[in-house]
Amino acid sequence: MSKYKIGLFGFGCVGQGLYKTLSENDTDAEIVKVCVKRKEKERSIDTDKITYDATEILNNENINIIVELIDDATAALEIVRAALKKGKAVVSANKKMVAENLDELIELQKQHNTPLLYEGAVCGSIPIIRNLEDYYSSEHIEEIKGIFNGSSNYILTKLFQEGKSYEEALHEAQVNGFAETDPTLDVGGFDPKFKLSIILQHAFGLRQHPEKIFNWGIQNITERDIAFAKERNLKIKLLAKANFDGKVLSTLVAPHFIDEHNPLYHVENEFNCVLINGKYANNQTMIGKGAGSLPTGLAVLSDVIALTQDYTYRYKSTDFTSGDSQTAEVYLSFNGIDDIDKNAFRSISESYTGSDHGYIIGKINLGTLQQLLNGSDRVNAIFTSGNQTEIEIPNMTYSYAN
Numbered sequence: 001m002s003k004y005k006i007g008l009f010g011f012g013c014v015g016q017g018l019y020k021t022l023s024e025n026d027t028d029a030e031i032v033k034v035c036v037k038r039k040e041k042e043r044s045i046d047t048d049k050i051t052y053d054a055t056e057i058l059n060n061e062n063i064n065i066i067v068e069l070i071d072d073a074t075a076a077l078e079i080v081r082a083a084l085k086k087g088k089a090v091v092s093a094n095k096k097m098v099a100e101n102l103d104e105l106i107e108l109q110k111q112h113n114t115p116l117l118y119e120g121a122v123c124g125s126i127p128i129i130r131n132l133e134d135y136y137s138s139e140h141i142e143e144i145k146g147i148f149n150g151s152s153n154y155i156l157t158k159l160f161q162e163g164k165s166y167e168e169a170l171h172e173a174q175v176n177g178f179a180e181t182d183p184t185l186d187v188g189g190f191d192p193k194f195k196l197s198i199i200l201q202h203a204f205g206l207r208q209h210p211e212k213i214f215n216w217g218i219q220n221i222t223e224r225d226i227a228f229a230k231e232r233n234l235k236i237k238l239l240a241k242a243n244f245d246g247k248v249l250s251t252l253v254a255p256h257f258i259d260e261h262n263p264l265y266h267v268e269n270e271f272n273c274v275l276i277n278g279k280y281a282n283n284q285t286m287i288g289k290g291a292g293s294l295p296t297g298l299a300v301l302s303d304v305i306a307l308t309q310d311y312t313y314r315y316k317s318t319d320f321t322s323g324d325s326q327t328a329e330v331y332l333s334f335n336g337i338d339d340i341d342k343n344a345f346r347s348i349s350e351s352y353t354g355s356d357h358g359y360i361i362g363k364i365n366l367g368t369l370q371q372l373l374n375g376s377d378r379v380n381a382i383f384t385s386g387n388q389t390e391i392e393i394p395n396m397t398y399s400y401a402n
C-alpha cells in the first residue's frame, strides 16, 4: 500500500506521460482516481479509475496529492484553490494559471500550510525551478533568458531546415502534443511569457504579472523574413529575456535574429534552452526537451516525489522597479509601406521598400512597436539583439547586447 494517493486531473498528453513514468518507477505514490471531461472519449486505463466529477477526488480524504494537468486555466485554478484549501498538496503544469495567479497561490499555500509545485509548467524537462530555488539561491543572477516554448522552436526549425509551410509545421507541433489547445498562446509568445513570469519569482524573488511583459511571437513570420535571415547566416529564435541589476527589471518575449556563435542557434525542434548569467558562476546553459508527453510527465513525477520528501518553494521577495519602456533595435517587415509609420522609429539604420513588401531596421520604443503590431497580420518584428557578439553583415552592422 503506497502512502501517497494521487487524484489526477487530466489524462491528455502530460497526464498520460505522468501515468507511464510513474508506472515504470518504484515509488511510494499511486494514482487512485483520474478526472477527465469528455465521457465519449476512449481511455487506455481501467474505467474504475475514471471520474467526470471533480468533487469525487477533492472530497476523497484518502487522496493526499492532487495533480492538475488540464488544458483549461480557469477550471485549473478552481481545482488548485479547492485542493489547497482542503490541505491537499498540489502539482500543476499549467503555466498560465500559475503565472496569472501566483500572488493568490502563494497566499493560499501559506494560509493552509500546503505546498504547490510546478516544475513541469516551465520548460518541460529542464529542472529550472528547483535549480533556481536551491542551487542558485546564493548566486546573484543578473540575466536569465532563452528558448522557453517548444512549439515555436519546433515550427521555426521546420521552416528553416525543411522549408515546410508555417501551417504544416504548426499542425505537426499539435499532432506531437507540443502545442497548447489554443496555439495562439505558443506562437503569439504568451506561453513563454507565462514561464518567464514564473522564473522571475524563483530567480530573483520578483512578482511581475505576465500582463506587464512585452510579448510578440512568430505568428506573422513570412518566407521573406526566413530568406532575409538565411542570406545572412542567421536563424530566428523566439526568446524570453529578463535582466535584473538589483533594482531595475527588464523583460521581453520576442523573436530574435541570432548567429552561429550563440548557443541558442543550435537548439532545435521542441528543445528549450535556459541561459543563466550570474556574478559567481557567470554563464551556464541548460538544454532539454521543453514539451511532450514523457519529458513533461517526468517533470511532474519529479514534483510528486519532491512532495513525498516534504519539499516546498521558499518564495523570497525583492523590491524592484520596472524598466520595460526600453528602446530596442528591430527589423520590421511589412507588406505595403502604408502598413507602417516610419516616424515611429527613433533612428533607422537600413530600409528597403519594394513593390509588395519592405523592411526597416531601426530603433523603436517597445510601447510604440506594440501599437504598430497590434491586430495587424501584415507586419512582423524580429529583434536584432539576440546575439552575444557583434557581427558584421554586408550592408549592415548589428550591435548585439550581452
Ligand SMILES: NC(=O)C1=CN([C@@H]2O[C@H](COP(=O)(O)OP(=O)(O)OC[C@H]3O[C@@H](n4cnc5c(N)ncnc54)[C@H](OP(=O)(O)O)[C@@H]3O)[C@@H](O)[C@H]2O)C=CC1
Pocket: 009, 010, 011, 012, 013, 014, 015, 035, 036, 037, 038, 039, 041, 069, 070, 071, 072, 075, 093, 094, 095, 120, 121, 122, 124, 177, 178, 179, 180, 181, 290, 291, 292, 293, 296
Ligand atoms: N503538452 C505539453 O508538452 C505540455 C503541457 N503543459 C501543460 O500541461 C497541461 C495539460 O496539457 P496537455 O496534457 O498537453 O493537454 P491535453 O489537451 O492533451 O489534455 C487535457 C486533459 O484535460 C482534461 N480536461 C480539460 N478540462 C477539464 C476539466 N474541467 N476537468 C477535468 N478534466 C479536464 C481533458 O479531458 P478529456 O480527455 O476528456 O478531453 C484532457 O484529458 C496544460 O496546462 C499545458 O499547458 C506543460 C508542459 C508541456
Ligand SMILES: N[C@@H](CC=O)C(=O)O
Pocket: 121, 122, 123, 124, 148, 149, 150, 151, 152, 178, 179, 180, 186, 191, 290, 291, 292
Ligand atoms: N505548449 C508548450 C508546452 C510546454 O510547456 C510548448 O510548446 O512549449
